[in-house]
Amino acid sequence: MELEYLVxxxxxxxxxxxxxxxxxxxxxxxxxxxxxxxxxxxPSVLNVLPGSEGDFLSKASxxxxxxxxxxxxxxxxxxxxxxxxxxxxxxxxxxxIVPLIGGTLVYMGFFGFDISGTEHLLRSVFxxxxxxxxxxxxxxxxxxxMGRLNGRVGTAILGAAxxxxxxxxxxxxxxxxxxxxxxxxxxxxIKILLFFVFIAALLVIMHFIAKFIEKFNNxxxxxxxxxxxxxxLSFCAEHYFDVADITGxxxxxxxxxxxxxxxxxxxxxxxxxxxxxxPIFFASIGFSTTLKGITTDIVLFSLVLLIxxxxxxxxxxxxxxxxxxxxxxxxxxxxxxxxxxxxVALIVAQKxxxxxxxxNSLFPAVVLVVIVTTVVTPILxxxxxxxxxxxxxxxxxxxxxxxxxxxxxxxxD
Numbered sequence: 228m229e230l231e232y233l234v235x236x237x238x239x240x241x242x243x244x245x246x247x248x249x250x251x252x253x254x255x256x257x258x259x260x261x262x263x264x265x266x267x268x269x270p271s272v273l274n275v276l277p278g279s280e281g282d283f284l285s286k287a288s289x290x291x292x293x294x295x296x297x298x299x300x301x302x303x304x305x306x307x308x309x310x311x312x313x314x315x316x317x318x319x320x321x322x323x324i325v326p327l328i329g330g331t332l333v334y335m336g337f338f339g340f341d342i343s344g345t346e347h348l349l350r351s352v353f354x355x356x357x358x359x360x361x362x363x364x365x366x367x368x369x370x371x372x373m374g375r376l377n378g379r380v381g382t383a384i385l386g387a388a389x390x391x392x393x394x395x396x397x398x399x400x401x402x403x404x405x406x407x408x409x410x411x412x413x414x415x416x417i418k419i420l421l422f423f424v425f426i427a428a429l430l431v432i433m434h435f436i437a438k439f440i441e442k443f444n445n446x447x448x449x450x451x452x453x454x455x456x457x458x459x460l461s462f463c464a465e466h467y468f469d470v471a472d473i474t475g476x477x478x479x480x481x482x483x484x485x486x487x488x489x490x491x492x493x494x495x496x497x498x499x500x501x502x503x504x505x506p507i508f509f510a511s512i513g514f515s516t517t518l519k520g521i522t523t524d525i526v527l528f529s530l531v532l533l534i535x536x537x538x539x540x541x542x543x544x545x546x547x548x549x550x551x552x553x554x555x556x557x558x559x560x561x562x563x564x565x566x567x568x569x570x571v572a573l574i575v576a577q578k579x580x581x582x583x584x585x586x587n588s589l590f591p592a593v594v595l596v597v598i599v600t601t602v603v604t605p606i607l608x609x610x611x612x613x614x615x616x617x618x619x620x621x622x623x624x625x626x627x628x629x630x631x632x633x634x635x636x637x638x639x640d
Contacts, residue, residue: 232283236507238275242268243506254605258509258570259598265513266594284511289581291508292574293476294500297457299571300480301493303389315386318547322387322565323359323394325543329535330355337528345405353402353584357576357593358536359395362569363388366604370564375612380557384564387544392571396477399575400470406582415469422468426478429460437486449488450495456483471578512573515580516590529592536596537603540566560611567604568597 242264247257334354370381404415457479464475545562576593579585
């Protein structure tokens with residue numbers, strides 16, 4: 228009996244933990260260390276991953292990304308949307324449109340402007356979709372340290388980030404639905420609409436079921452039922468509606484995010500993710516990042532994509548904030564706060580790779596965007612905002628903790 232996968236699994240868990248801890252020590256999120264661990268174990272350096280184990284790791288990685296998106300949905304704070312309202316909506320929408328256009332144009336600039344071919348157009352747009360992603364956990368921690376989390380800027384960023392995730396998922400769903408050349412566009416649109424009708428119906432049903440379940444003290448089975456619900460909805464999304472499975476898991480989390488048992492479910496599922504599946508997912512991104520034989524064109528593409536990733540979010544979200552009558556300084560701070568891509572961009576890129584919308588040769592560009600935007604965001608925020616000593620201790624710790632739970636790898640040691 229071949230048991231090599233046990234050794235591979237142990238190496239992944241140990242290396243992602245060690246490098247994640249090192250990253251944390253130098254004030255970077257643990258996801259950066261996990262990526263580096265995957266690159267070292269992968270074909271670029273040690274190449275310790277046997278081909279026969281690929282299927283096991285692929286399926287485990289898929290479960291990992293489903294859990295991460297479920298947790299992201301579960302940690303969605305609907306109350307933040309009520310606080311910021313129209314302002315967050317405008318900031319998020321423009322903050323999605325500008326990077327989407329920017330990423331699409333960058334891909335076309337390097338690989339051709341052939342808009343007549345559906346495949347080429349989808350690949351171009353998908354690179355833009357990757358840039359629409361936002362992960363504000365680093366921003367939240369930075370604002371907390373500066374005592375600005377509960378201010379006007381912090382609240383706007385939190386609300387916009389929630390809407391940004393939802394809009395990004397919808398765009399991803401539309402693009403991936405058009406991937407099959409034999410698919411009818413009208414039929415795809417109808418299926419997407421039916422999916423959201425299905426989600427709306429589930430929201431109503433689960434509202435009453437949750438009230439019934441919350442009457443009982445026995446919570447042990449609740450986390451299992453919730454996770455099973457996530458898996459079933461992920462399957463239904465892709466199998467019946469041709470919608471990405473991660474879209475199903477994300478909305479499974481949103482459906483449960485207002486439940487009184489939310490924190491209990493979050494804690495239990497987080498342990499499952501943190502202990503096993505999330506490290507495999509992030510390491511698998513590293514496995515897919517092949518640095519050997521990288522061409523000058525790919526290096527140049529990576530640098531241009533990075534510049535566009537930073538500037539497009541700053542312009543898009545900053546412009547949205549300005550339209551909503553924020554000051555110039557506040558608008559710039561909001562734009563900077565939305566720059567970090569984090570694990571969300573990796574999840575989107577991995578989904579695109581799985582269905583052939585992004586080549587593995589472009590993964591170094593995505594990894595570069597994730598690492599650099601994650602590192603520069605807190606630096607730029609501190610320059611733009613500055614530290615408010617009077618508000619440093621006036622912080623809502625519960626809001627901070629709930630928001631930081633967005634990323635399992637970043638928030639847990």
